[in-house]
Amino acid sequence: MPDVFAAFDAHVRAREREYVDELSALVRLPTVSAQGSAIAETAAAVLGRAQRAGFVATAERVSGGPPTIIGEQGSGDRTLLIYDHYDVQPPDPLEEWRTPPFEPTIRDGSLFGRGTSDNKGNLMARLQAVEAYKATVGPLPLRLRILFEGEEEIGSEHLAELVRVHADRLRADGCIWEAGYKDAAGRPTVSLGLKGICYVDLEVRGTALDAHSSVGGIVPNAAWRLVWALASLKDESGTIIVDGLMDHVRVPSAADLALLRALPFDEAGWKRIHGIDGFVGGATGLELKRKYFLEPTCTICGLRSGYQGQGSKTVLPAVASAKVDFRLVPDLTPELVRSLLRAHLDSRGFTDVAITPHHGERPSRWPSDTDVAKAAVAANRATYGTEPVVYPLMAGSGPMAQVCDQLGIPAVGFGSGNAGSANHAPNENIVIADYIDHIRAFGRFLHAFAGRPM
Ligand code: BES
Numbered sequence: 001m002p003d004v005f006a007a008f009d010a011h012v013r014a015r016e017r018e019y020v021d022e023l024s025a026l027v028r029l030p031t032v033s034a035q036g037s038a039i040a041e042t043a044a045a046v047l048g049r050a051q052r053a054g055f056v057a058t059a060e061r062v063s064g065g066p067p068t069i070i071g072e073q074g075s076g077d078r079t080l081l082i083y084d085h086y087d088v089q090p091p092d093p094l095e096e097w098r099t100p101p102f103e104p105t106i107r108d109g110s111l112f113g114r115g116t117s118d119n120k121g122n123l124m125a126r127l128q129a130v131e132a133y134k135a136t137v138g139p140l141p142l143r144l145r146i147l148f149e150g151e152e153e154i155g156s157e158h159l160a161e162l163v164r165v166h167a168d169r170l171r172a173d174g175c176i177w178e179a180g181y182k183d184a185a186g187r188p189t190v191s192l193g194l195k196g197i198c199y200v201d202l203e204v205r206g207t208a209l210d211a212h213s214s215v216g217g218i219v220p221n222a223a224w225r226l227v228w229a230l231a232s233l234k235d236e237s238g239t240i241i242v243d244g245l246m247d248h249v250r251v252p253s254a255a256d257l258a259l260l261r262a263l264p265f266d267e268a269g270w271k272r273i274h275g276i277d278g279f280v281g282g283a284t285g286l287e288l289k290r291k292y293f294l295e296p297t298c299t300i301c302g303l304r305s306g307y308q309g310q311g312s313k314t315v316l317p318a319v320a321s322a323k324v325d326f327r328l329v330p331d332l333t334p335e336l337v338r339s340l341l342r343a344h345l346d347s348r349g350f351t352d353v354a355i356t357p358h359h360g361e362r363p364s365r366w367p368s369d370t371d372v373a374k375a376a377v378a379a380n381r382a383t384y385g386t387e388p389v390v391y392p393l394m395a396g397s398g399p400m401a402q403v404c405d406q407l408g409i410p411a412v413g414f415g416s417g418n419a420g421s422a423n424h425a426p427n428e429n430i431v432i433a434d435y436i437d438h439i440r441a442f443g444r445f446l447h448a449f450a451g452r453p454m
């Protein structure tokens with residue numbers, strides 16, 4: 001069978017320099033949604049770039065949210081929705097970067113800069129792939145729709161409303177989600193959903209003011225109250241013991257377990273990367289994979305109380321607070337977790353622990369036999385010449401339920417990152433060869449999803 005993608009690949013490879021320059025220009029914009037910086041500027045740049053790639057596109061806003069790019073081009077029996085976000089995480093801690101976060105730099109075949117992996121790289125690669133497809137393979141064999149948002153990294157507060165208002169411009173038969181990473185052994189991965197998230201602040205206000213710690217035997221201490229409350233959420237084997245929470249976790253099906261058994265997981269590599277000599281509760285093998293992919297988490301993300309300065313200060317702190325996130329699997333929702341958490345704390349007398357909700361996202365999980373999942377697997381196989389690893393869920397989160405569950409669009413994820421891409425961390429990067437491969441895979445994916453033979 002003649003390889004219809006030979007010309008496509010040659011076209012893409014000849015443009016590596018140009019493609020990376022274009023991505024670098026986008027990474028140079030400091031689009032930190034948490035700080036509201038460069039949002040309008042980046043939205044305008046992304047809109048212009050999408051239009052140049054042939055999309056009839058507009059920037060839309062609802063209820064004071066940031067601009068969201070919606071667009072369309074091509075025609076055919078099938079419609080594919082492409083979801084990406086143009087905002088990035090704050091670059092802190094700045095002193096840990098070898099080169100500045102918003103001055104993209106190539107070192108040893110990798111491009112370093114905030115957003116190269118999460119998620120400006122995938123966004124740009126996909127627009128470049130669409131152009132390359134039209135230039136070499138032919139007219140688009142399907143209808144493409146884009147949804148590029150600017151507040152993913154702060155919880156996509158306005159997206160559900162935007163999707164509702166513009167549903168007719170977003171409906172599709174399948175959706176390609178933003179992210180995807182090669183695993184630690186360099187194998188391409190395809191994922192079938194995202195975990196949800198429920199992020200909360202827990203705060204205890206005890207005494208009217210900080211007190212001399214000599215009163216510690218008789219005056220209640222906010223920090224102890226918080227520590228006891230936190231300790232009631234999870235036991236030392238790592239099991240979440242919030243009353244009733246685990247009852248809502250779907251029991252893995254035989255198909256789920258088969259997927260997990262087939263899934264390679266580099267335990268030694270993980271231990272090396274994290275500098276640990278064992279996993280929580282001593283889990284290994286299938287149990288470890290089940291926990292990572294199919295179970296919720298309860299994580300103390302931050303903890304604050306009392307004196308943190310040099311030396312000592314004998315003080316009984318008036319206030320203690322913690323930031324806690326729960327990553328959610330079906331059938332947990334943020335609303336359910338918040339109400340279970342409140343009831344759990346109240347029933348133990350922790351009515352003094354205030355819960356302030358931050359962002360919440362529902363989990364979203366799709367079967368492995370949808371057309372869009374099959375096209376993703378076929379495209380990765382054709383690109384890399386190996387079978388991709390299929391993840392039942394990504395351990396990260398995002399507004400997939402707001403988009404795909406709301407509109408009934410099966411989703412799949414694969415992308416240009418890798419296990420060392422340092423998302424959200426200093427020295428975020430992608431390997432340039434992986435970036436080019438994602439463009440190659442994405443062209444094949446369009447073809448496969450349109451039902452064309454490869
Ligand atoms: N691209 C990530 C999601 C992700 C992370 C997928 C790791 C797979 C593995 C996304 O940009 C992200 O960071 N999402 C946030 C969402 C939160 C702010 C609501 C997350 O997961 O923390």
Ligand code: MN
Pocket residue numbers: 089118153423424
């Ligand atoms: Mn992110």
